[in-house]
Amino acid sequence: MHTINSIGFVGVGDLAEYTIQGIRRGGFSGTIYLCPRNRKMSAQLAATWDCSVLDSNQAVADASECLFISTRPTHCIDALKALSLQPGQLLISVVAGMQLAALRAVVPEQTEIVRAMPVNAAQAGASPTLVYPRHATVEALFDYCGDSIGLETEAAFDQGxxxxxxxxxxxxxxxxxxxxxxxxxxxxxxxxxxxxxxxxxxxxxxxxxxxxxxxxxxxxxxxxxxxxxxxxxxxxxxxxxxxxxxxxxxxxxxxxxx
Ligand SMILES: NC(=O)c1ccc[n+]([C@@H]2O[C@H](COP(=O)([O-])OP(=O)(O)OC[C@H]3O[C@@H](n4cnc5c(N)ncnc54)[C@H](OP(=O)(O)O)[C@@H]3O)[C@@H](O)[C@H]2O)c1
CATH class of the missing domain: 1.10.3730 (ProC C-terminal domain-like fold)
Structure with missing residues (x-):
């Protein structure tokens, strides 16, 4: 199974904070890139959890093998539209209620999209993180902060x-x-x-x-x-x-x- 070496966050708020804490505590040693918005939180995470704050969302997208979109739902589509993603890049959306079809409409066809829903028990290494569609590499990433639970359908993900x-x-x-x-x-x-x-x-x-x-x-x-x-x-x-x-x-x- 492929291991992720670098992840990046567009949207550095509560979810990014607890997910980063969780996966770092769980032993993830890859590079973590953060977007500059919410500078205070980014700086704090950089200092405490070995992350790098880059100059723009695009710089984060360019540097990250796997990109998290972790803004609130109302900002997510505009943030993605403004990005140029690399072919074959892995995009993880943690945006609640945002269906794959809506994400697919604004990212290149070759971008792999996976939805995930970590909760803040990630900080304690105890998030049962939903993942859809099943993706061994993404599930392994969330196993750093609890037990990932891969699901077969988006209806199951929404219910979960x-x-x-x-x-x-x-x-x-x-x-x-x-x-x-x-x-x-x-x-x-x-x-x-x-x-x-x-x-x-x-x-x-x-x-x-x-x-x-x-x-x-x-x-x-x-x-x-x-x-x-x-x-x-x-x-x-x-x-x-x-x-x-x-x-x-x-x-x-x-x-x-x-
Ligand atoms: N927190 C949870 O417990 C939880 C659980 C499950 C899922 N989620 C999902 O996770 C996502 C993030 O939630 P959150 O609680 O972390 O929200 P949050 O604390 O409000 O953080 C979102 C961050 O995204 C930033 N942002 C907005 N537009 C941006 C853009 N274009 N580029 C870069 N950054 C941008 C916001 O900056 P500004 O403040 O300047 O707008 C804010 O710092 C949501 O979609 C939510 O549905 C959250």
Missing amino acids: SVLACVYTWYFSLFEQIIQSTSNAALPPDKARQLVLGMAQGAASLALQKAASPGEIATAIATEGTFSKLGLDMLQQQGAFAPWDEACQLLLQRMSYQA
Whole structure:
């Protein structure tokens, strides 16, 4: 499998920052080029994570074997239109909701395009990064900051991208549970440790078991248990239905086309 020796970022914001941190911490030793816009962040990343800030987007495109387009969706198409990409260059788009067809319309036919969706757990080496279409070299790159998950269809990628947002909701849920369970007896730092540890434990167990997470819950929350008492109350109050509705809403919105 081919190994990527140089990557470049057009769009140096939050995503570029956490992805660079993640892949550097994971051992990526290739060259990383950054565009000059957002100079403060570029300079900080250059100093901390061994990146080179170039003079223009085009200089980054010219120098990089693999180019990330990592602007917000509204800037992405204009930024790509202004670039001249090399034949056979690899373009990774992390732009949420931007379909391959919209990207294909503004880059040369020979440019390989791969969509990817790292989340900020990349900083902790724990991003389950969606990749479409399957691409061994790109998947290996994202394995530096977690486990890449190659997908066979763009519909699967769009559906999976919803989970990159659900990921954010987990933090809000954790925060709510910390607030609900900390009191004079259990200080917030201990509640935090327990809430996050229990979440990590639940995810670790569910990843190992053949049973679905729902089946694991049912097996634990049996008749007469405190776990069932609380779970029944959450279900009776409709606590799970809004999660379904929010996921459907995002899926509709993510069919954004340029
Ligand atoms: N952050 C996340 O958690 C996350 C997760 C999944 C996917 N994504 C995707 O990643 C992309 C970037 O998100 P982000 O959170 O990193 O956004 P961000 O923090 O706003 O960073 C985007 C950067 O792109 C710059 N930019 C805009 N137009 C440019 C151009 N023509 N040339 C060079 N740079 C340009 C912006 O500069 P200005 O500020 O000067 O405009 C900004 O520094 C988005 O498309 C988003 O959908 C993000």
